[in-house]
Amino acid sequence: MNLPRWSGKRxxxxxxSDSFSGSCCDSNDSPLLPSGPVxxxxxxxxxxxxxxxxxxxxxxxxxxxxxxxxxxxxxxLANWGLPAAxxxxxxSFGVKKMFxxxxxxxxxxxxxxxxxxxxSAPTSAGKTLVAELLMLKRVLEMRKKALFILPFVxxxxxxxxxxxxxxxxxxxxxxxxxxSASPTRRFSSLDIAVxxxxxxxxxxxxxxxxxxxxLLGMVVVDELHMLGDSHRGYLxxxxxxxxxxxxxxxxxxxxxxxxxxSNAVQIVGMSATLPNxxxxxxxxxxxxxxxxxxxxxxxxxxxIGNSIYDSSMxxxxxxxxxxxxxxxxxxxxxxxxxxxxxxHSVLLFxxxxxxxxxxxDIIAREFYNLHHQAEEVSSRFPDPFVSNxxxxxxxIHYFIYSLINICYCNFLLLGLTxxxxxxxxxxxxxxxxRVLAATSTLSSGVNLPxxxxxxxxxxxxxxxxDILTYKQMVGRAGRKGVDTVGESxxxxxxxxxxxxxxxxxxxxxxxxxxxxxxEGEEVTASMIRAILEIIVGGMASTSQDMQTYASCTFxxxxxxxxxxxxxxxxxxxxxxxxxxxxxxxxxxxxxxxTEASDGTEGKVYHPTHLGSATLSSSLSPTDTLDIFxxxxxxxxxxxxxxxxxxxxxxxxxxxxxx
Numbered sequence: 226m227n228l229p230r231w232s233g234k235r236x237x238x239x240x241x242s243d244s245f246s247g248s249c250c251d252s253n254d255s256p257l258l259p260s261g262p263v264x265x266x267x268x269x270x271x272x273x274x275x276x277x278x279x280x281x282x283x284x285x286x287x288x289x290x291x292x293x294x295x296x297x298x299x300x301x302l303a304n305w306g307l308p309a310a311x312x313x314x315x316x317s318f319g320v321k322k323m324f325x326x327x328x329x330x331x332x333x334x335x336x337x338x339x340x341x342x343x344x345s346a347p348t349s350a351g352k353t354l355v356a357e358l359l360m361l362k363r364v365l366e367m368r369k370k371a372l373f374i375l376p377f378v379x380x381x382x383x384x385x386x387x388x389x390x391x392x393x394x395x396x397x398x399x400x401x402x403x404x405s406a407s408p409t410r411r412f413s414s415l416d417i418a419v420x421x422x423x424x425x426x427x428x429x430x431x432x433x434x435x436x437x438x439x440l441l442g443m444v445v446v447d448e449l450h451m452l453g454d455s456h457r458g459y460l461x462x463x464x465x466x467x468x469x470x471x472x473x474x475x476x477x478x479x480x481x482x483x484x485x486x487s488n489a490v491q492i493v494g495m496s497a498t499l500p501n502x503x504x505x506x507x508x509x510x511x512x513x514x515x516x517x518x519x520x521x522x523x524x525x526x527x528x529i530g531n532s533i534y535d536s537s538m539x540x541x542x543x544x545x546x547x548x549x550x551x552x553x554x555x556x557x558x559x560x561x562x563x564x565x566x567x568x569h570s571v572l573l574f575x576x577x578x579x580x581x582x583x584x585x586d587i588i589a590r591e592f593y594n595l596h597h598q599a600e601e602v603s604s605r606f607p608d609p610f611v612s613n614x615x616x617x618x619x620x621i622h623y624f625i626y627s628l629i630n631i632c633y634c635n636f637l638l639l640g641l642t643x644x645x646x647x648x649x650x651x652x653x654x655x656x657x658x659r660v661l662a663a664t665s666t667l668s669s670g671v672n673l674p675x676x677x678x679x680x681x682x683x684x685x686x687x688x689x690x691d692i693l694t695y696k697q698m699v700g701r702a703g704r705k706g707v708d709t710v711g712e713s714x715x716x717x718x719x720x721x722x723x724x725x726x727x728x729x730x731x732x733x734x735x736x737x738x739x740x741x742x743x744e745g746e747e748v749t750a751s752m753i754r755a756i757l758e759i760i761v762g763g764m765a766s767t768s769q770d771m772q773t774y775a776s777c778t779f780x781x782x783x784x785x786x787x788x789x790x791x792x793x794x795x796x797x798x799x800x801x802x803x804x805x806x807x808x809x810x811x812x813x814x815x816x817x818x819t820e821a822s823d824g825t826e827g828k829v830y831h832p833t834h835l836g837s838a839t840l841s842s843s844l845s846p847t848d849t850l851d852i853f854x855x856x857x858x859x860x861x862x863x864x865x866x867x868x869x870x871x872x873x874x875x876x877x878x879x880x881x882x883x
Contacts, residue, residue, distance in 0.1 A: 264362040265306035267299040310394030326516040339486030341511030348700020369442025385419040433762040449494035453736035459751035501735040508782035521703030569676035573662040576685040668697040678702040683724040738780035761832040
């Protein structure tokens with residue numbers, strides 16, 4: 226294979242924003258951060274807490290008070306030593322004190338000193354506050370950077386804007402790496418980078434290549450259960466494995482044992498409740514915390530025909546639709562109308578944008594017609610609601626498509642700016658817009674709770690809704706400080722009854738490593754990429770280095786625990802997989818082999834230009850081979866008659882890169 230050659234240090238060609246050149250404390254790029262201790266728990270609080278997260282809850286969503294009334298002021302954020310500007314921001318968001326579980330989680334083990342932490346709590350329980358406070362402490366006290374990793378571009382954008390608003394007054398620079406967007410400033414001028422999984426992995430690779438991992442002090446991973454995602458889970462595992470591997474190597478060379486945690490990268494992972502979350506925590510050498518606490522109790526139900534059942538399939542009531550709407554055989558409009566009449570809001574989840582638009586049109590039309598029946602509306606709506614709502618009925622009719630089409634994964638393509646989206650979200654939070662329909666992306670991370678959540682069908686994208694997404698959807702029911710209870714209704718046809726019951730009564734499956742080989746596979750694409758990344762990054766150059774790295778993967782941790790049924794001959798299985806990956810990389814000229822230069826026996830592996838270019842492009846090795854073959858063919862004969870050839874070459878990998 227005739228490989229092109231180039232000289233000079235490699236940079237990301239897209240923008241230069243991934244370059245880490247320059248001082249991390251460049252005074253021209255960022256203001257001086259405040260000094261002094263941050264996040265200091267009130268004296269005696271630890272004795273008041275009684276292992277809240279380890280006690281079984283009496284019922285879902287219940288949490289008994291363990292701090293006495295005279296000690297409750299110790300949960301106030303004002304008593305935790307936060308910067309005044311950050312405290313004021315939290316107060317403006319309506320957050321003035323912690324829940325007891327949040328305080329106990331922060332005080333767990335050596336978490337405040339930098340020990341890794343994995344914790345789980347229901348949706349809307351306030352998981353993010355714990356990570357935010359730990360991140361604030363790490364950035365201000367240690368003068369190091371933090372990565373906040375989220376699975377979706379839309380959620381990452383919202384988190385970026387939120388953190389910018391929260392931390393800007395204390396001089397913490399926040400920006401985002403998501404999709405094709407990168408900050409205009411260099412990474413060295415940032416304190417917190419909000420990233421999607423793919424972009425975070427690229428940043429970690431660049432830090433390793435340039436030997437600047439010491440800039441990084443914390444990695445926060447939201448939706449840690451994404452480890453088991455069949456499409457992207459392996460990237461998250463590789464990212465965390467590299468951090469664990471570097472920590473392992475640093476610990477083996479550590480001479481100053483005074484504060485080993487302060488020098489390491491602290492990993493904080495937030496997850497849904499998983500059966501094997503203890504295995505994930507063990508892999509990351511992390512403290513583990515779990516709670517079932519919900520600030521607002523949740524009542525889950527399923528509607529089959531006109532009958533509504535609770536989670537134990539006990540009949541709750543027979544639903545009598547108050548509106549007869551053409552095209553609404555499942556009475557979704559009536560379910561929405563019932564909630565709005567009680568002066569509450571509805572979050573309606575649909576399987577597609579088109580379905581959202583159809584339902585939005587029906588609801589908008591019916592509500593608009595009701596507006597012209599003033600006497601009937603006045604008798605059914607509370608008086609304060611009528612006076613505030615009438616002026617918005619006209620707006621809903623025109624806004625409904627913009628509102629519904631946001632869908633949080635395509636809002637940029639639809640021309641909505643952040644300001645426009647913020648207006649719509651604000652109107653929903655304030656009750657000026659009462660019904661919001663969205664696709665499933667809204668269920669993950671976006672903070673838009675409602676009194677009632679309606680899931681239009683148990684079938685999404687042609688297959689049954691997975692339990693994790695279902696749990697995230699119903700978790701949006703119930704607004705803290707507004708509602709006394711949250712309700713969820715899963716709408717099913719008679720033929721979908723079994724699928725609905727499975728969702729209500731099911732539990733999440735254990736998360737599994739995506740590096741595991743399937744039956745009949747000699748090597749996996751994810752393991753090949755793992756080996757290539759550490760060779761290109763300079764973390765490993767010998768077989769022993771690769772084996773040490775492989776032992777730091779979640780796959781290896783699962784094998785050690787016997788979760789994969791392959792405890793026996795673990796070392797030989799692992800070594801065989803590594804050798805197969807190395808052989809594939811050699812055969813396809815991603816790496817090359819030389820003899821050790823220090824006179825010792827052994828082989829040393831180095832990346833080729835193709836291997837280095839693969840890592841810089843964020844393509845997988847298999848995709849790189851296809852694209853490289855196209856480029857080689859183009860070198861033999863480039864079609865200049867029109868733009869089709871160059872457009873093809875420029876977009877051939879577009880559907881493979883996230």
